Amino acid sequence: MKDTKGKNDTAKRQGRPVSRADFFPRLVAMQRFAHARNFAVFKTNNSGLPSRRKLTCIIDNFASDGDVAASEILDHYSQALLDHLEISSLPLLWNGVEASQTAETTDFAGFVKHIKPNVLPVSGVAFPVRLGGMGNGYTVFVANYFDLTSEAVVDLHDRSHQLMMDLLVLDERRSAPDEVLSSREISCLQLAGDGLVSEEVAEKLRLSVHTVNAYLAAATMKLDSVNRIQAIAKAIRLGYIA
Known part of the structure; x- marks a missing residue:
């Protein structure tokens, strides 16, 4: 909820x-x-x-x-x-x-x-x-x-x-979806919004590339966005990331 x-x-x-x-x-x-x-x-x-x-x-x-x-x-x-x-x-x-x-x-x-x-x-x-x-x-x-x-x-x-x-x-x-973004999803979105690719985000957070992409995909779905770029823009507007 x-x-x-x-x-x-x-x-x-x-x-x-x-x-x-x-x-x-x-x-x-x-x-x-x-x-x-x-x-x-x-x-x-x-x-x-x-x-x-x-x-x-x-x-x-x-x-x-x-x-x-x-x-x-x-x-x-x-x-x-x-x-x-x-x-x-x-x-x-x-x-x-x-x-x-x-x-x-x-x-x-x-x-x-x-x-x-x-x-x-x-x-x-x-x-x-x-x-x-x-x-x-x-x-x-x-x-x-x-x-x-x-x-x-x-x-x-x-x-x-x-x-x-x-x-x-x-x-x-x-109107945002019921699920609140997790701290990991927010971290991945923030780094992606800073211009890092998945491999760089993975290295920064000490995660696998597969896990980073999974977090970004989940955040994109929760934000009701069609792609990662739109999800980042919406996360900025909603105050999740800067």
Whole structure:
């Protein structure tokens, strides 16, 4: 059986998030930096067919009694967000009705794209992240009024990218196979990841080449990978090796 508590303890010691709740402080910090009112994280469903792709909200802090909800953003802008995600990595911006506007500085225009305004009673900015599959999505911030510089937009986009990468790693850890990698499997993966061939790994660990290959094959299977290279990459993302 999977040692979930042990993995969570290891992740905590290494400073990695163990649940989506761990992302709230980072999002709140980004919200304050943007002088925003609310935030949301949208992710794609990883459907192979464009017509079946959709965005779902996985984290948000919109109040139930507020004048707009994360679901309303998806109701109005989901298709525009999905279409944009296919062709561009520029942030998307929309203006709300009446006094809900966005300041336009001289160095701002090249950093964003505008989508249909005057639909919701708040302005919004959405930062796209494309990591492939379930790593695709947006971090979204809304406010009555935005006054962001290009430097702030770039900074928020960079932090959005890192946040989505960490979310992807968290999801991969959750979907990892039940068996936990053994210390020998981890050692073999680490040395293989350092560029050593099986014979060199065997010499380092004082094992036979056959045993090293058996450990690497077992680790590859446990990590649900198609080959050793993919297993090493996944082990790095999951924090098994450096």
